[in-house]
Amino acid sequence: MPSSGKVESQGWPKDVGIIALEVYFPSQYVDQTELEQFDGVSSGKYTVGLGQSKMGFCSDREDINSLCLTVVQRLVEKYNISYSDIGRLEVGTETIIDKSKSVKTVLMQLFEDSGNTNIEGIDTTNACYGGTAALFNALNWVESSSWDGRYAMVVAGDIAVYATGNARCTGGAGAVAMLVGPGAPLVLDRGVRGTHMQHVYDFYKPEMASEYPTVDGKLSIQCYLHALDKCYEVYSNRAQAEGIKAGHSLLDSADAFVFHSPYCRLVQKSLARLLLNDFLRDPSPDFEGKYAGLEGFKEVKLENTYFDRSVETSFLKASKEIYESKTKPGLLISNQVGNMYTPSVYGGLASFLSSRTLSDVAGKRVVLFSYGSGLAASMFSLSVSEDQSPGSPLEKLMSNMSKIPERLESRQKREPSVFADMMKLREDTHHLAPYSSVGSVEDLFPGTWFLTEVDNMHRRKYERKPLMSATDVNMADISQIKKTTVQQSQPVSVENSKNLIQATIRTQHRKL
Secondary structure (H helix, E strand, C coil), X not given: CCCCCCCCCCCCCCCCEEEEEEEECCCEEEEHHHHHHHHCCCCCCCCCCCCCCEEEXXXXXXXXXXXXXXXXXXXXXXXXXXXXXXXXXXXXXXXCCCCCCCHHHHHHHHXXXXXXXXXXXXXXXXXXCHHHHHHHHHHHHHXXXXXXXXXXEEEEEEEECCCCCCCHHHCEEEEEEEEEECCCCEEECCCCCEEEECCCCCEECCCCCXXXXXXXXXXXXXXXXXXXXXXXXXXXXXXXXXXXXXXXXXXXXXXXXXXXXXXXXXXXXHHHHHHHHHHHHCCCCCCCCCCCCCHHHCCCCHHHCCCCHHHHHHHHHHCHHHHHHHCHHHHHHHHHHCCCCXXXXXXXXXXXXXXXXXXXXXXXXEEEEEEECCCEEEEEEEEECCCCXXXXXXXXXXXXXXXXXXXXXXXXXXXXXXXXXXXXXXXXXXXXXXXXXXXXXXXXXXXXXXXXXXXXXXXXXXXXXXXXXXXXXXXXXXXXXXXXXXXXCCCCCHHHHHHHHHHHHHHHHHHC
């Protein structure tokens, strides 16, 4: 790991960016094909129409605090970091379980043994954009006079759940932790961000007693695409000024494009929209090459194309090859876990890295688009280090990312009826106090933090499921571990699950 010693020189720290990256997602999921049948919708509505295969979900054992505790401790253990070497810790989330106490303060219990309480940063909230704002804050801190030479850590986490209906299939859950500092293998490009902020009610959560949002679906898609256009315009101009963009097409100049992913199909449409932006700005488009067959769209107005099916279909087709090579590899976690909200775009970054070898990714540039409803959005980019030497920060990072597909495969599938029952349990016990969690601890991944109880003053208590062994930190044997766990445990009975949930709700209400 790069040194986090005292600052000894003036000027910009060198190669500031993401040094380490860790992803956490729940140990259970529901299959979207089976969910289509359970919900009584047309075959392919979730899988083809939205591009989703599986959706991760949490029992009542996990909340935003436990997700963040888990991902922070896993990053520290995997990268052998000292808690004393962290000087800033900031959390981005929209999963609010307390209107005053930050998730960051809950995470401070991990630092108690080190004695390190001199840590700046708190929570940052704006829908799915909070993690990006936290990352920018961390980068700015390292490059400021406030920096004391230590690392910054950024945590993005959320549990995305919806009421019964059309939107429920777009849920998900997860958390990402990033270590930020100089000497990073993923260096954020300085001076080329493009940001768009606007007041709009496309997705928001006015009901404080509920986990569910209020959503205007059509407006939300329009806002997402409009923000993408605005951010692309600013980023593209700055990238050209900095020599990052060559000619009229950014798509030809970068090696990967990662987007915030409410669902995978929207990401594919977003990549196509970048091609549309390039096309409309090109004074002499090549109709014999990349823009073949698009002559009829030269006079369209960008703001009139959000729901133009002819434009959408044509540019999806024209951008298919670029999408397959530069964007689809970043959709693994989104496709398999669902929308993680705040960590979504960084789950996409992790997915892209997990799809490449060390030599393939070295020296490449990745463009990222982050969107949060309400709205806030940014487009920015990072450059991957060229140092592939054994033990280098890039080699360590890529080794960790390569395990993501195996970890996804190690999860347990649940029947849609069990998923529905668990959503009902979360709905009926949300903010209930006192409350004792009833979900299975055995089913959690080793090393997962979980909620044990909420006392009558709403104080939450957590424990950590032990690692299987001291050498299990890297999850090398997770597939065998989960296989053994499944063999030793009894099959989940749908009827027993319903009875347990109903009994739990009655018991908890009697305690009030």
